[in-house]
Amino acid sequence: MKLLGRRGLAKAGLATAMLAAPGNARAQALPKVRIWGASATIEAYHGFLFLGMPLGFYRDQGIDAEFGTAAGSAATLQLVATNQAQLGYVGMETLILAKARNPTLPVTAVYLQDRGNIYxxxxxxxxxxxxxxxxxxxxxxxxxxxxxxxxxxxxxxxxxxxxxxxxxxxxxxxxxxxxxxxxxxxxxxxxxxxxxxxxxxxxxxxxxxxxxREQPSAVLIANTNFLRSNPDACVAALRGVVAGSVFAQIAPQATVREHWKMFGRPTGISEEEAMSRATHVLTRSAELWKRWDDAATPWGSMTREQWDAMQQFMVTQKLMERAIDSGTLFNTDLLARVNAMDTAPVIARARAA
Missing domain, CATH: 3.40.190.10 (Periplasmic binding protein-like II)
Structure with missing residues (x-):
């Protein structure tokens, strides 16, 4: 699959396929999972999503992954709802509003990524x-x-x-x-x-x-029909996200280098300055994630109380008229299996990068 640069991304429109796993006989037989971001351009701090491609985290977990992006959470959610993508990274507010308007929309949050508030x-x-x-x-x-x-x-x-x-x-x-x-x-x-x-x-x-203001802000959602039929593939994809999150936190410079290989290095400034800026933005952004060495917090964990609080905030701010059942918004059934993965090889690889 063709890899597009930043200029090509802008021309390609709302949803742009970015990178597919290397083609080989084994990959062709693996379950296909499309994992989509929600930003017009991909930056190094999106490494938790894209690193699984060049570093093989998704393939190692047994899926043939494809990574892409759409211009905003609403666009990404629509792609997941129609199963054009199977997993997507979206804001919690976007999911809540979509489910409030259409309770039967086939999307559900399966993993909390941004545990802190981006705003x-x-x-x-x-x-x-x-x-x-x-x-x-x-x-x-x-x-x-x-x-x-x-x-x-x-x-x-x-x-x-x-x-x-x-x-x-x-x-x-x-x-x-x-x-x-x-x-x-x-x-x-x-x-x-x-x-x-x-x-x-x-x-x-x-x-x-x-x-x-303490509040989680972004999740990975899954198409509920795909989730029901392919739980193993969803677990594999989320383990790839865990691996990407670990690697990006431990090895921000290596993450930036992988980003440059995929999407190009910024022009107009020195490589040293570009690296300094990108690693700072990545490190600051990763402060919102679960820390890779936080043994007390399971990867992706979220609670009804968090979703209730988010909805109360949205009602107070007049973003919605009334709350819906938070139980219809998220599903944590996969997380025990996701957290059973051994991250030691990823940690060792990141430290050596």
Whole structure:
């Protein structure tokens, strides 16, 4: 299968097949699983999904995997619902809203990836703003006025005793260098983009202080019909995600190199600077995952209480009228088998990379 670069991705449209496992007689006989991300471009911090391709984690678990991406969680969820992809990485809110609208939609969460909240508020490290309450009468920058960060911002402001409608100004500043410029110029005194973008801004020389709201944010969903018929293949795919998560955390530079082999190295800056920036963004983003050496937390684990809390947040923020049965949103039946895998070989390989 043809591997597309960043420019080719943009031209290829909403859902783009990225890479298939190497073709050989054994691979052709293995169950086929399409695993899809939810970003217009793939960055090194998506290594938990894509590393299984070049490093053979999926093949070693007994599946013939294909990795691709779509422009956003809603697009990825639609691909999984129609079984064009069997697993997809999506925001929890997207899944909840989809199931609230269509309870029979054949998708379910099977693995919690982002255990922390990707949406947060940041200020310069030397700012006089020491708490969310200190944001009163300040301007806060967001990517745009339809940003997914806004409900979390409103919840954090309310928790701090501020009126989300009147206490702050909310100004669209874009992402990356444009957002950093707005912060440096004091056009805004705080930003709320998402974790990877905040890390990008740090690579531009802006040290940040973080204010966070505890809440998980993204899961891997499965097509429920495929899950019912092919539980072994789903377990294998999720074990590949575990392996990718372990490797990326232990060996961020090797992960970046694999990313460059697949998608190309950034131009216009030195290789050393490109590596420094990419590893910083990867490491910061991976702070939201289960730590590879956290023996107390099973990989992918999630609870009804977490889904109930997410729905209550969404009702409070008027993203939905009423909660649905959280039991219809997730299935943890595979996780005991997923967690039975031996990660020692992956750890050793990452340390040697």
């Amino acid at each position: 947060e508020i940041v200020v310069p490290e030397d700012s006089a703003i020491r708490s969310v309450a200190d944001l009163r009468d300040r301007n806060l920058g967001v990517a745009n006025l339809a940003s997914g960060a806004i409900p979390s911002i409103r919840a954090m402001l309310a928790d701090a005793g501020l009126n989300p409608d009147t206490s702050i100004g909310m100004i669209p500043v874009g992402n990356g260098a444009a957002a950093a410029t707005a912060l440096r110029a004091n056009r805004v005194q705080a930003l709320s983009l998402f974790r990877a973008q905040h890390a990008v801004i740090e690579t531009l020389g802006v040290k940040l202080r973080y204010f966070q």
